[in-house]
Amino acid sequence: MQRHPSLSRRALIGGLAAGAVAAAATASPAAAKGPRRPKKLVPGDLVVVPAPGGPSTAAAVARGVAVLEGWGLRVELTEHALDTFGYLSAPDADRLADLNYALAHPEAKALMTVRGGYGTTRIIDDADVEALEDHPKLVIGYSDITALHLAVAEQTRVPTLHSPMMAWSSNNTPATAESLRRAVMTADPVVLERDPAEPTAPVEVPGTATGKLLGGNLSLLAAEPDRSNWPDMDGAILLIEEVEEARYRVDNMLTRVIRAGHFDGLAGIAVGQFVPHPLDQHKPGEWTMNEVITDRLGTLGVPVLGGLKIGHGPDPRVVPLGTEAVLDTAAGTLTVEAAVKD
Structure with missing residues (x-):
């Protein structure tokens, strides 16, 4: 070193x-x-x-x-x-x-x-x-x-x-x-499968989508100025994950980005790990984190696949950004072209 x-x-x-x-x-x-x-x-x-x-x-x-x-x-x-x-x-x-x-x-x-x-x-x-x-x-x-x-x-x-x-x-x-x-x-495609043990696994809007995979941490996406480095999301598949944010904060961040128009034209959404805030204790009658995510994303008219081991949770996986991907909720897979070449 x-x-x-x-x-x-x-x-x-x-x-x-x-x-x-x-x-x-x-x-x-x-x-x-x-x-x-x-x-x-x-x-x-x-x-x-x-x-x-x-x-x-x-x-x-x-x-x-x-x-x-x-x-x-x-x-x-x-x-x-x-x-x-x-x-x-x-x-x-x-x-x-x-x-x-x-x-x-x-x-x-x-x-x-x-x-x-x-x-x-x-x-x-x-x-x-x-x-x-x-x-x-x-x-x-x-x-x-x-x-x-x-x-x-x-x-x-x-x-x-x-x-x-x-x-x-x-x-x-x-x-x-x-x-x-x-x-x-290696230049092999990356294939991620929905893990039934992941807390976001129930999040799903059925369908198949193809497009460039972009995104990352939801807090950073929400914090990015609207006229700064937001890439063109038209036809893209969005990846989101988050760590220790309260449910209402996740709702607020998704709402801000949706209102700004950054999700317009998306082909699909891949949902990674949403590690809960330790003080955000769920009470009877309140929405769960999955219900918040589904409420905000489920009306966009695009396929949504949760349960992906991407983010701040245990045993995470690596995924390219900026290459073509296929999201298939029936198969429960996100397949992404390699970021490197032979």
Whole structure:
């Protein structure tokens, strides 16, 4: 494992026809062509690790480093990856410099964040996301890193991975690690099956949908400014998951995004893990979390599949974002094209 030695290395960063023309002139790079998949990782490839959100511990990061190094990958921590600054990993300027260093790194094949927490939204507007077009690499993370997923989806054609991060959580299992290994080191499609034991498994609106998979943590989706990095959701399949939010808060966030029109034109919705808030105790006569989700999503007229092991719950799985997916409620499956190519 390397540590990023100095800031000086950041020098590496160095009618219809008329309507179609206008649309092409204003379309995001991500909408212009199909996905630009990086090559799958092989032993010896480098993974660079910034911490754009909250802090972690050296011990937790070491667990994640051991997983990747066990596959023959090399790991480089950015300068402030193990710092702590209040509830942030480091001051905004340092986190941004580390993130931009990682995004533009000419040798790294993947960028795996330390953890989520909070802080990515404070620096995302100045992140050099378009550097990925010059140096394509996988962006790996979830939770607070949803802000980065959205920016990459809106500003580039590079797929990302919704995945556990370098601060290896006790929720992760050997199956979680194998899910990550296959997602970064093979070009096989990712197939997720509805798990009847998952609390959101009863959430379903029958049907089949095909489209690009986009989304992530619901809180971060709801917090994204309407004219910022919201990617084009027309024809897309939306992924949502959440952790320790009260039921009325989930209702409020879904309602805000629906009212803003961001769900207009969706092809389908994949529902991951919704870990309950410990103080949000259900009382007789109240809606359950599943009833809240079904009430808000069930009127959109699109298939909805719950019970997917994606998110903050135990034994999570890795799934690409920004590639084509098929959601089939009868089969109980979400099948997603790989984020990498051979």
